[in-house]
Amino acid sequence: MLLPALREKVLHANREIARRGLAPHTFGNASGIDRAGAKPLVVIKPSGVDYDSLTPADLVITGLDGEVVEGHLRPSSDLGTHTHLYREFPSIGGIVHTHSEFATSWAQAGRPIPCLGTTHADYFHGPVPITDPLTAEEVAKGYVRNTAAVIVRRFRTDNLDPLAVPGVLVAGHAPFTWGKTVSDAVEHADVLEYIARLAFRSILLGASESGIPAHVSEHHYQRKHGPKATYGQR
Numbered sequence: 001m002l003l004p005a006l007r008e009k010v011l012h013a014n015r016e017i018a019r020r021g022l023a024p025h026t027f028g029n030a031s032g033i034d035r036a037g038a039k040p041l042v043v044i045k046p047s048g049v050d051y052d053s054l055t056p057a058d059l060v061i062t063g064l065d066g067e068v069v070e071g072h073l074r075p076s077s078d079l080g081t082h083t084h085l086y087r088e089f090p091s092i093g094g095i096v097h098t099h100s101e102f103a104t105s106w107a108q109a110g111r112p113i114p115c116l117g118t119t120h121a122d123y124f125h126g127p128v129p130i131t132d133p134l135t136a137e138e139v140a141k142g143y144v145r146n147t148a149a150v151i152v153r154r155f156r157t158d159n160l161d162p163l164a165v166p167g168v169l170v171a172g173h174a175p176f177t178w179g180k181t182v183s184d185a186v187e188h189a190d191v192l193e194y195i196a197r198l199a200f201r202s203i204l205l206g207a208s209e210s211g212i213p214a215h216v217s218e219h220h221y222q223r224k225h226g227p228k229a230t231y232g233q234r
Contacts, residue, residue, distance in 0.1 A: 001056070001057065001070070002041065002061050002069065002070050003034055003041060003043055003061060004056065006032050006034055006043050007043055007056040007057075007059050008056055009032055009094075009181070009182050009183065010030055010031060010032045010043045010044070010045070010059055010094075010182055011054055011055070011056050011059060012183075013030035013032070013094065013096065013182045013183060013185065013186045014028075014029065014030045014045045014051055014054060015051050015052075015054070016030075016186050017030060017051075017096060017098055017186060017189060018051035018052075020186075020190055021100070022096075022098040022100040022189055022190065022193055023051070023098045023099060023100070024099070026048055026049065026050060026051070027098070027099040027174075028096070028097055028098040028099060029044060029045040029076040029078055029082075029096075029097050030044075030045060030094065030095070030096045030097075030182055030185065030186065031043060031044035031045070031076070031079075031082045031094065031095050031182065032093060032094045032095075032181070032182035033086050033092075033093055033094070035090075035093070039063055040063070040064050040086070041061050041062070041063060041069060042061065042062050042063070042064065042079075042082060042083060042086060043059050043060070043061055044059065044060055044062065044075050044076050044079055044082060045059065045060075045075075045076050046058055046059065046060050046071070046073035046074060046075060046076065047073070047074045047075060047076050047077050049073065057072075058071075058072075058073055059071065060073060060074070060075040060076075062075055062079060062083070064083045064086060064087055065083070066079055066080060066083055077144065078097055078144060078147075079144070080142070080144035080145040080147075080148070081097070081144050081145070081147045081148040081151075081176070082095050082097075082148075083148075084145055084148030084149065084152070085148050085151065085152070085176070085178065088148070088152045089152075089155075089162040089178065091162060091163050091180070092162055092163070092178040092179065092180065092185075093179065093180050093181050093182065093184075094178060094179055094180070094181050094182025094183070094184060094185040094186075095176060095177070095178045095182075095185055096176070096177050096178070096182070096185040096186055096188070096189040097174065097175070097176050098174060098175060098177075098189050098193070099174040100174075100175065100189065100192070100193040100196075101193070101197075102193055102196035102197040102200055103128075103169065103174070103175040103192050103193050103196040104173075104174045104175065105196070105200065106128075106130070106169055106196050106199075106200075107130065107169035107170055107171060107172065107173055107174050107175060108172060108173075110130060110133070110171045110172065111130060111169075112127045112128055112129050112130040112169065113127055113128035113169070113195060113196055113199050114127050114199065114209045114210070114211040115127055115211045115212060115217050116198070116199050116202050116203075116207050116209075116211050116212060117198065117202070117212055118212070118216065118217070118220045119194070119195055119198060120195045120198070120199070120217075121212070121216070121217035121218075121220035121221050122220050122221065122224050122231075123166070123188065123191045123192075123195070123224075124164075124165055124166070124167070124192075124195070124221075125161070125164035125165055125221050125225075126160075126164075126165060126217075127211075128165070128167060128168065128169060128175075128192065128195070128196075129154050129155075129158060129160065129165065129168050129169070130154075130168070130169045130170075130171055131150040131151055131153070131154045131168060131169065131170050131171050132150055132153070132154070132171060133150075133171045133172055134146055134147065134150060134171075138150070147170055147173070150170065150171075151168050151170065151176065154168065155168075162178060163179075163180070164221075164225070166178055166179050166184070166185075166188040167188050167189070167192045175189065175192055175193075177189040177192055
């Protein structure tokens with residue numbers, strides 16, 4: 001069986017997004033990529049399979065072209081989004097897609113999540129971006145692949161670093177998050193849902209969507225992620 005260690009990590013990630021309430025029913029998936037070999041390989045959840053019943057052998061391994069290399073089940077229907085993101089964002093090693101309640105609400109409203117506080121700033125270097133809606137032509141020509149294409153377009157247009165902004169809202173759809181590892185992607189999905197909930201409630205209480213001052217958000221992001229970071233242990 002190929003990539004047993006990565007299979008275990010991806011299996012754990014899929015179970016975690018369900019356990020944390022980020023992916024009700026089977027509304028989500030997690031994947032990881034192994035870039036060490038001659039051909040990058042993606043390990044991803046099979047389509048429509050309940051998280052509790054998953055085993056390492058159930059996970060599907062594909063190339064970046066989407067061709068199944070190993071597996072007896074059909075891969076996630078979102079495979080084309082994952083593989084396109086891995087091609088375009090070579091710094092990431094794991095991707096999570098959920099339909100978590102508050103983040104999905106922002107996505108369905110077509111609104112980015114403003115940085116309203118330091119909790120947000122500790123993880124996202126700026127607002128959580130929202131993509132443009134897919135056009136009728138993009139849906140017809142390849143909905144899954146073009147879901148990734150509108151994500152990449154937003155990051156290119158706004159000159160965003162995918163490691164500094166480890167997630168996005170797909171307009172009318174739901175969030176995708178990522179990280180250097182699939183476990184990082186799970187953490188970012190969990191944090192994204194939390195800050196989406198905080199932002200929703202803060203705006204109901206009258207918070208300005210202009211957010212906290214830039215010098216405060218920048219300080220908080222840099223103290224955790226910058227070259228002179230002071231958060232955590234060395």
